[in-house]
Amino acid sequence: MAAPSRTQVLALYRMLLRESKKFPAYNYRTYALRRVRDAFRENRNVEDPKVLEQLLSKACDNLAVIQRQAAIGKMYEIQRTVVESKPNKFI
Amino acid sequence: MLPYQVNYYGNPHSRTHAYGWESESAMERARKQVADLIGADPREIVFTSGATESNNMSIKGVARFYKAKKKHIITTQTEHKCVLDSCRVLEAEGFKVTYLPVKKNGLIDLQQLEETIRSDTSLVSVMTVNNEIGVKQPIKEIGQICRSKNVFFHTDAAQAVGKIPINVSTLKVDLMSISGHKIYGPKGVGALYVRRRPRVRIEPLQSGGGQERGLRSGTVPTPLAVGLGIACEIAQQEMEYDHARVSMLADRLVQKIMSEIPDVVMNGDPEQRYPGCLNLSFAYVEGESLLMALKDVALSSGSACTSASLEPSYVLRAIGTDEDLAHSSIRFGIGRFTTEEEVDYTAEKCIQQVHRLREMSPLWEMVQEGIDLKSIKWTQH
Structure with missing residues (x-):
């Protein structure tokens, strides 16, 4: 398999963020967004195609986890936290 | 976890059909994940219902197994309630327990520990990270003292595993309690590390079908064990x-x-x-x-x-x-x-x-x- 292209990586990044926003629980949502951003930032300078491929496959696995967990989260009602009821700058 | 509550519902201890084998291999994978986090061998990990059970098992188990020759146990005043209460039970059974005081900063005095160890001391139990004040005991040094004096060393590492690097070989720990929900795993599951070399013998608390090498009879809850295993793997990465x-x-x-x-x-x-x-x-x-x-x-x-x-x-x-x-x-x-x-x-x-x-x-x-x-x-x- 050829090394993943820049477009592929960015598409995956956007998809991860979009899916992370679907967590109903405040703490999991903010964590998922933060962790995805930090992971991509940490690896922004990776050039090695082998490493890139590994990272990408890990990201795909995690995308599946996020989708599944967000879906499970949505099955049950949730109470909003005090922090959320304030006007929120981050989400 | 979820697949093992739905599609793979087999009993991990059923050796006669594929349904059981799937669960068994998931359970063994989880055992390896737990072992890897603390640098142990998978055969040294016993699944329990939580750190409370692990603590009970190690303290009562070791004390009772070696009671013919050794009747003394050392612990500290700042341990978790389940350790202190297990010690109270042992006192009622005729064991002698020393509750070491801690210094102003919450740490124990190593020299005092060394002086307290007697020839009939079977076990020292000191928690790694305190659940109330968060202090970290000098586990490595305590392990060294216990090893040199031929005393078993148990540590309640529920607050520490997955949060700070822990290796049972470098720390010279003989028994270690692990909790599932303290590392973002499921509640109702935990693990106990029991050293094989030099071997630590414990008298089991529960009698029954001989699961978990006879140390903890009762069917292992596969979904919970799988959850604990994954939580350990993630904790290691993160x-x-x-x-x-x-x-x-x-x-x-x-x-x-x-x-x-x-x-x-x-x-x-x-x-x-x-x-x-x-x-x-x-x-x-x-x-x-x-x-x-x-x-x-x-x-x-x-x-x-x-x-x-x-x-x-x-x-x-x-x-x-x-x-x-x-x-x-x-x-x-x-x-x-x-x-x-x-x-x-x-x-x-x-x-x-x-x-x-x-x-x-x-x-x-x-x-x-x-x-x-x-x-x-x-x-x-």
Whole structure:
């Protein structure tokens, strides 16, 4: 398999963020967004195609986890936290 | 976890059909994940219902197995209730237990430990990270002392595993308790590490079908074990990231609170600690009132974990905290999912409420007037 292209990586990044926003629980949502951003930032300078491929496959696995967990989260009602009821700058 | 509650429902101990084998291999994978996190062999891991059971198993198990020759156990005053209560039970059975005091910073005195070990001491049990004040005991040094004196060493590492690097070989630990929900795994599951070389023998608490090498009979809950295994794997991958973040948030909280409120004391050693567990005493404020005022933070955002009890904590009393300060202490828990906003909200609310409560407090007024509270005789006879 050829090394993943820049477009592929960015598409995956956007998809991860979009899916992370679907967590109903405040703490999991903010964590998922933060962790995805930090992971991509940490690896922004990776050039090695082998490493890139590994990272990408890990990201795909995690995308599946996020989708599944967000879906499970949505099955049950949730109470909003005090922090959320304030006007929120981050989400 | 979920697949093992739905599609793969086989009993992991059924050896005669594929249905059971699927569950068994999942359970064994989980065992390896737990073992890898602490540098152990998978055969040394026993699944239990949690750290409480693991602690009971090790303390009662070791003491009872070696009771013919050895009748003495050493632990500390700041251990978790389940360790202390297990020791009380053993005392009733005729064992001698030494409850080592801790220094002002919450750590034990190694020399005192060494002097306390007798020829008939079978076990030393010291927790790695304290659940109330977050101090980290010198486990490696204790392990060394115990090994040289031929005494088994058990540590309750429920608060430490997955948060700080732990390796049972370098620490020379013989038994170690692990909890599932403290590392973001499921509740109702835990593990016990039991060393094979040199072998530690324990008398099982539960009798039955001989699962888990006869040490813990009863069917292993596959979904929970799988959850614990994955939690261990993630904890291993994320340890550095999580630790950096928890330290940052803890600093932020302490910095904000300490810069705005005078007379705040941090309980426990400031250096040897896990940053995710903070215990602060707010002088001249009644802890219960502060807890009441902060209730919405603790309950609805889950960012501030406060332990409420009318009695001052025995851990704080053991480190020699004054009664009034022990009454005014609050424990803050910071974890993987805590956000900056939650920390800021908690800090702000804390500052505001402490100011409000101190305004109403006659004690605070007297201190402002320069009266030494210790010089006052409160009772008239």
